[in-house]
Amino acid sequence: MILLIDAGNTRIKIGWLDIATGRREDAALALRHVDVAELALRTKQLAFTPIAAIGVNVAGASVARDLAETLQRLHSLEIRWVHSGRMAGGITNAYEVPEQLGADRWVSMMGLARHTDEAAMLATFGTATTLDTLGPKDNEQGTRLFHGGLILPGPALMRSSLAAGTANLPEGNGEAVAFPIHTHQAIATGIAAAQAGALLRQWREGLERFGVPPMVYSAGGGWDMIEDEAQRLLTKARKDLGLAAEPIRWLPNPVLDGLASLAPELL
Ligand SMILES: Nc1ncnc2c1ncn2[C@@H]1O[C@H](COP(=O)(O)OP(=O)(O)O)[C@@H](O)[C@H]1O
Ligand SMILES: CC(C)(COP(=O)(O)O)[C@@H](O)C(=O)NCCC(=O)O
Structure with a gap:
């Protein structure tokens, strides 16, 4: 083992x-x-x-x-x-300096590739949130391109930085709503909206680049803080564009999945 x-x-x-x-x-x-x-x-x-x-x-x-x-x-x-490197596990890394990409993000692309051959996005809500895009498996060699992705503070880091950087704000907890009417709700909604909004922005970029909507997968310990908002916003965006409903799919451990797929060539 x-x-x-x-x-x-x-x-x-x-x-x-x-x-x-x-x-x-x-x-x-x-x-x-x-x-x-x-x-x-x-x-x-x-x-x-x-x-x-x-x-x-x-x-x-x-x-x-x-x-x-x-x-x-x-x-x-x-x-x-x-x-991280320029190429591994059938994936090419588009980062200018491939070694700069977080190794967890790089290996998670190999994990993601195990789940779909379509263009796909992996939204990981950990300490940081990362929104990474993998192109489809569409050429003869079957290689795929990691197109790049966003880094922003993760949900818990957003919450703690608001509490640490202000005189009056607590560590806000609660549900996201359309019009928050107390401080906890205002913070929880703001964070969920920022996280889900960034996801949606990157999904739209993927749609423009590939001509088809990328499949969206989620991971990371902070997912439950923004799941409802992310699912709701994506469902609405798809409906507005006349696309069939397709929920964000949860992957428990894409990094470990990627390591498992690399293991035979590493050992
Ligand atoms: N038992 C826990 N301990 C620490 N963080 C937790 C726990 N359960 C959920 N979380 C959430 O998970 C986040 C960390 O997720 P994780 O995917 O492990 O991140 P990382 O890969 O950056 O370590 C924390 O910011 C917190 O919001
Ligand atoms: C973006 C990260 C901080 C995410 O770390 P995590 O939240 O998973 O602990 C990590 O992948 C990292 O340090 N990346 C290096 C910079 C980059 O990927 O461009």
Whole structure:
């Protein structure tokens, strides 16, 4: 079994792959950085001994070091860290400097490619929100292009930055509504509208570029804060354009899916 690691800025997600059968974890483990020691307890509960570990890390050197030390101590394993590049897993990276792209975003495009051959967008609501577009599989070689994408503060970061940067605003919670009538509602609605509005903007860019609407997939721990608003705005936009309804589809772990698809060529 191979451990799959996605170290994000808030949490580390860990799954596994049986390379012989393609079998994957039922549910990924999510740990905060400070709880990395819990990995010892959790991997001891696994019904197998991992023989390799591959991962991406956008959370800085100390998180990588903690993970590396923990897996070395527990299983004598070295983590094979994946970095962004110009091409991998049948996808070409349009970033001017490919190595600058977050490795989690890059590998998530390979995860997304497992779910559709159509032009698609992955909206990930983590610490940051990223809205990334993958072109269709439409040439003879079957290669695809990562067209680029947006970065904005994630829902929780928007909320905490409002509370930290103002004298009077709390950490706003609540439902998004058309016309907010108290502060919590005003903040929750503002954040949901900003996140869903950015998603919709990028979906329209995709529609113009491809001539067909990109499929939209979502991921990340902050999705539940904006799901209703995002689904509602996209449904309305599609209806206004005379397009059939097509909801945003949730992907629990596109980064781990991408690592799983890269594993055979990495190991
Ligand atoms: N138990 C939890 N601990 C921390 N964040 C959580 C938890 N449950 C949901 N969240 C939300 O998930 C977000 C982090 O999502 P995640 O996809 O793990 O991000 P990242 O990949 O940047 O670490 C947080 O900003 C928060 O809104
Ligand atoms: C955009 C990110 C901060 C997202 O990180 P996350 O929210 O998943 O922790 C990360 O992918 C990153 O540091 N990217 C480097 C810059 C770029 O992708 O252009």
